[in-house]
Amino acid sequence: MKTAKWFLGVLASLLATHAAVPAELVPATYRLDYFHTGGQGAEIFAVDRLRLESLPWPGNPTSPADDGQLGVYRYEARDADGTLLQARGFASVFGEWVTTEEAQKSHRTFHESVRFPAPARPGLVSVKVFKRDAQQAFQPVWEVQVDTTDMFVDRTAAPLNELIAVEQHGAPRDKVDLLLIGDGYTAAECADKFRRDTVRMTAALFSKEPFARRRQDFNVWGLCPPAAESGISRPSTGIQRATPVGATYDAFGSERYILTFDNRALREVASRAPYEALVVLANGQTYGGGGIFGQYSTVAVDSAWADYLFVHEFGHHFAALADEYYTSPVAYAPAPDIVEPWEPNVTALLDKDQLKWRHLVARSTPVPTPWPKAKFEQFQRDIQARRKQIRAEQRPESDMDALFREEQAHATKMFSRERYRSAVGAFQGANYDAQAYYRPQLDCIMFTRDEVPFCRVCDAAIDRVIDSIAGGAARP
Secondary structure, eight states, X not given: OOXXXXXXHHHHHHHHTTTTOOXXXXXXXEEEEEEEEEETTEEXXXXXXXXXXXXXXXXXXXXXXXXXXXXXXXXXXXXXXXXXXXXXXXOOHHHHXXXXXXXXXXXXXXXXXXXXXXXXXXXXXXXXXXXEOTTSOEEEEEEEEEETXXXXXXXXXXXXXXXXXXXXXXXXXXXXXXXXXXXXXXXXXXXXXXXXXXXXXXXXXXXXXXXXXXXXXXXXXXXXXXXXXXXXXXXXXXXXXXXXXXXXXXXXXXXXXXXESOHHHHHHHHTTSOOSEEEEEEOOOSSOEEEETTTEEEEETTSTTHHHHHHHHXXXXXXXXXXXXXXXXXXXXXXXXXXXXXXXXXXXXXOGGGOTTGGGSOTTSOSSOOOOHHHHHHHHHHHHHHHHHHHHXXXXXXXXXXXXXXXXXXXXXXXXXXXXXXXEEEXXXXXXXXXEEEEEESOOTTTOSSSOXXXXXXHHHHHHHHHHHXXXXXOO
16 A cells, blocks of 8 residues: 555655646646436536546646647636636547437436646636537537535545556656556556556557657556456456446447446546546457547557557547548447538548648549449458357457458558558548548558558647647657
């Protein structure tokens, strides 16, 4: 058990890294926990609590807002004088659930949080949440005032776990702080395996551009609350685990989708580290992961495809990148209306002249851009049928890995012959839809498991998010 003295030492160290800013000028961190309820067209927000976290605000208060372009939702926190404390776009587990068939016939409640730095003068803070309407414009859906001086603000201490400095490049206020949280690790595994896993996953992320060239803009931290037994829940096979942050396979009925529905527990663990980005390392071998913009991503850390999964799912969480694949089964129902997606890397191509990445398209590249779509889909139908059979027969994970390697080799060979394999254009098939949406390039980490980088559009989108947090100060 770590002592209060140990934690005070960590706190002093973090304050010191705020680059010559006096400790008394570094604002505290507040977290508004709330319930998000809905279904069948209804949507209700309700306060759970205002929480004073243990560590100072990790961001730079002089840069409180992103560019306002990303997210299904957006929140703004302002002090009593109207000064902006924090504004960020985000997505949510609720926002994903309402796209499932279950949401059309039932109601559910999900727990969510938004964070902001303490106002210069303690007192009232107004938090307003916005949601995109049918035309993709943000409209206010909830506003609440909270009081940082209220006696009911939760100021209790969060559970202590050893904070691991995986990789450090400067003060939290000047960097993107990435926090890796282990789930389903026993105490012995936290002490050894988790540390190795953090190093391995960090290396996987920084092996890919643009993260490789922006490595100096990141700090990486690790926390591993110990679990009573090894592994996470996988309900489809009867496995149940009571883990510290509740990561589980089979989210929304999708066998490979790993999420946690215990946001309160997740945020309590995370409050012991500075972070803008958060990844749950799920201690499991079965292929799986997930990523929700502005919330967190997950990865089955012992999957043979863990390196790819970590980077792919982090793209969702960190830069709001959409899935560019469309042949794999997902939990979501088709959208009733086709509108231009807000995600930066997919388009409905409703107006070719206004293509959102048109500045990257050469004049010689046709839009839409030809590719062997029919042949690709024919092969994918066979792959998906065999994938379903492997799961139905509960065959070993090695069989699934072999299938994915076969799929990877086939796509690599097919795409290597294509005229527009390196071009930016508009390739039909993306965002879980074979017809309605288009992706920027033939291949990308967001499309296949091939050994390819992020496409140029995804690369630029990631750069913009890094700049909005770290300001590009450490760019070479």
